Amino acid sequence: MSPLAKLLEAALFASSRPLTVGELSTLEPHAGEGAVHAGLAEIRAAYADQDHGIELVEIAQGWQFLTRREYAEAIDRAQFALRPRRLSPAALETLAIVAYRQPVGRGEVDEIRGVDSGAVIDKLIERGLVEVVTRGEGLGRPLLYGTTPQFLEILGLKDLDELPRLDELSVALRPPAPTEPE
Amino acid sequence: MSAPPSPVVQEQPGFVVELEQFSGPLDLLLHLITEDELDITDLPIAKIADQFLAVIDELGLNQAADYLEMAARLLRIKAQLLLPRRLGDDEWEDPRAGLVRRLLEYQQIRELVDWLALAAARRAEQFGRGFRPEPPEAPPAPLVIELNDLLAAAERVIALPEPVLHRVVPRPLDVEGATARIEALLAERARFGWLEVVGERPSLVDVLSAFIALLELAKRGALRLSQDGPFTPIVIQRESPREAA
Numbered sequence: 165m166s167p168l169a170k171l172l173e174a175a176l177f178a179s180s181r182p183l184t185v186g187e188l189s190t191l192e193p194h195a196g197e198g199a200v201h202a203g204l205a206e207i208r209a210a211y212a213d214q215d216h217g218i219e220l221v222e223i224a225q226g227w228q229f230l231t232r233r234e235y236a237e238a239i240d241r242a243q244f245a246l247r248p249r250r251l252s253p254a255a256l257e258t259l260a261i262v263a264y265r266q267p268v269g270r271g272e273v274d275e276i277r278g279v280d281s282g283a284v285i286d287k288l289i290e291r292g293l294v295e296v297v298t299r300g301e302g303l304g305r306p307l308l309y310g311t312t313p314q315f316l317e318i319l320g321l322k323d324l325d326e327l328p329r330l331d332e333l334s335v336a337l338r339p340p341a342p343t344e345p346e
Numbered sequence: 347m348s349a350p351p352s353p354v355v356q357e358q359p360g361f362v363v364e365l366e367q368f369s370g371p372l373d374l375l376l377h378l379i380t381e382d383e384l385d386i387t388d389l390p391i392a393k394i395a396d397q398f399l400a401v402i403d404e405l406g407l408n409q410a411a412d413y414l415e416m417a418a419r420l421l422r423i424k425a426q427l428l429l430p431r432r433l434g435d436d437e438w439e440d441p442r443a444g445l446v447r448r449l450l451e452y453q454q455i456r457e458l459v460d461w462l463a464l465a466a467a468r469r470a471e472q473f474g475r476g477f478r479p480e481p482p483e484a485p486p487a488p489l490v491i492e493l494n495d496l497l498a499a500a501e502r503v504i505a506l507p508e509p510v511l512h513r514v515v516p517r518p519l520d521v522e523g524a525t526a527r528i529e530a531l532l533a534e535r536a537r538f539g540w541l542e543v544v545g546e547r548p549s550l551v552d553v554l555s556a557f558i559a560l561l562e563l564a565k566r567g568a569l570r571l572s573q574d575g576p577f578t579p580i581v582i583q584r585e586s587p588r589e590a591a
Contacts, residue, residue, distance in 0.1 A: 180475055221472070230472035243487055245473040251466065253459060254369045260458035276451055279370035279412045319462060320469030333457050 165210055168195055169203040176207070182226030182317060224316035225323055248318055258284045259293060259315065263327060267297045267308035285309060293318065371416035372452040374401065379449070386449055389442055391427055395420035419445065519551060524559035532569060532584050540580040 165173070171191055176183060188200050195203075204227055208220040221230045231239060239245055251259070258281050261273050273281045288294040289309075297310035316323065368374045378397050379386055398420055402413045426441035524543070531538055544556045560582065563569050570583045 177475065228474055230474055233471045236471040236473070239473055247470045248466075251463070256459040256462050257369055257455055260455050260462055263462075264458070276448075276455060277370050278372035278416065278448070278452065318469060319465040320472070321465065328458070328461055330454065333454055 165206055166203060168192055168199055169206040169210075172200065172203045173207050176220065176227060176229050179228070182224045182228040182313075184226040187226070221320075222322050223320055224313045226313075254279075254281075254284050255288060258288060259311070262288075262294055262309050263311050263315070263324065264330070266310035267300070268310075269300050269306040269308050271306065273309075371398075371413045372449060373456075374398065374413070375416070375449060376453060376456070386453070387446055389446065391420065391424050391442060395424050519555045519558065521555050521558050521562070524552075524555040525563065528556070528559055528563060528569070528582070531582075532563075536584040538582055540582070543582065 172188055175188060175191055185197050185200050185204075188204075189195065189197050192199075204220065211219050216232075217235060218229050218231050221228055223230075240247060254277075257277055258273055261276050262268055262285075265272060270282060270285060273285065285294060289296075292312055292314040294309050294315070295312050296307045298308045299305040300308045311324070321327065368377065375394065375398065378384075378394060378401075379389070382393075384390060384394070395417070399417055402410055402417060423441045423445060431438050528543055531542060543560070544552050548556070560569070560571060560580070564571050567585055570585050572581050572583065573579070574581075
């Protein structure tokens with residue numbers, strides 16, 4: 165592997181979270197993002213070719229070494245690593261709405277779910293999956309929420325575009341209505 | 347369009363639902379609709395409203411403001427459908443339209459929920475490196491046990507020899523005596539050592555009695571205990587009385 169690829173490999177090994185190309189570029193300021201992309205491809209190919217227990221994965225707008233799927237059960241059984249806690253149906257409903265309607269206010273989430281969602285949103289903020297992104301127009305300038313990189317990470321998504329398109333679902337619906345003045 | 351006839355009128359004996367299993371009134375409605383395989387766009391409102399009311403009635407209304415609101419909405423739609431309207435009234439809007447739209451929207455969310463849950467489960471099959479703070483309520487590790495192990499253990503218990511009986515000799519701790527001794531020492535001196543409390547060759551009972559007495563007195567604020575390091579002699583110091591009690 166090239167010297168840059170080895171440097172990237174070391175940084176990715178040391179990190180406990182996905183690193184973006186931008187972050188990786190700071191390792192070698194002269195290299196540039198193009199070289200970093202090439203280096204990442206090199207590492208990925210090297211790990212794929214040489215048949216390793218880990219692989220380089222593109223996730224949450226960054227890159228991270230992850231163990232291969234076939235070893236999940238053994239690692240889990242031996243309790244060397246903790247699996248994240250599963251999300252409740254209420255949390256997933258709220259996440260789905262926030263992901264598709266962001267930036268979205270609590271009122272809209274309540275309306276779609278048909279129940280008060282304040283506590284669920286607070287929990288999701290606590291888990292770092294949802295954050296306040298801006299304030300809306302209208303009375304009281306309500307807080308508007310959006311998803312975080314952590315949200316992409318726990319779902320193994322590269323970015324939000326990987327979410328299914330609404331017209332691909334079996335229940336096709338109107339696009340999000342324009343926000344009505346309150 | 348007139349109020350639709352209920353396609354299948356079915357009695358549902360022993361209808362059991364737990365409120366906790368639904369994430370809200372829309373979820374419950376969807377459940378009722380799919381259960382009876384009703385057409386969501388042509389809802390038999392009367393039937394659905396009755397079932398909905400029956401369910402929330404059965405479950406008690408203690409925590410169910412959201413459910414009550416939905417019940418009221420259903421009843422209003424039911425009433426609106428019963429109102430006579432003139433033939434050829436183009437202005438007429440199906441009172442169910444708003445509800446149907448919400449239900450479809452919610453159904454779509456449920457589909458996304460399934461998708462997200464699957465994605466999260468797939469992601470959980472891969473571990474990243476490094477320290478992650480543990481979730482606050484990590485559940486205890488599941489107990490893995492095989493039937494053979496259990497049987498073997500049971501056999502061991504059954505095969506145990508008769509328990510050896512042991513005669514218990516009453517030899518109670520003399521905490522009161524130790525307390526009196528320590529209080530006497532405290533009256534005399536502001537500071538003294540452990541050995542002065544128990545003497546040169548204390549018995550086990552003496553040590554235990556004195557120790558409990560010391561802890562009790564320390565708790566009451568009569569004295570302070572300190573130690574230079576682990577296993578070094580305990581130093582007892584008189585504490586100036588702070589409280590009258």
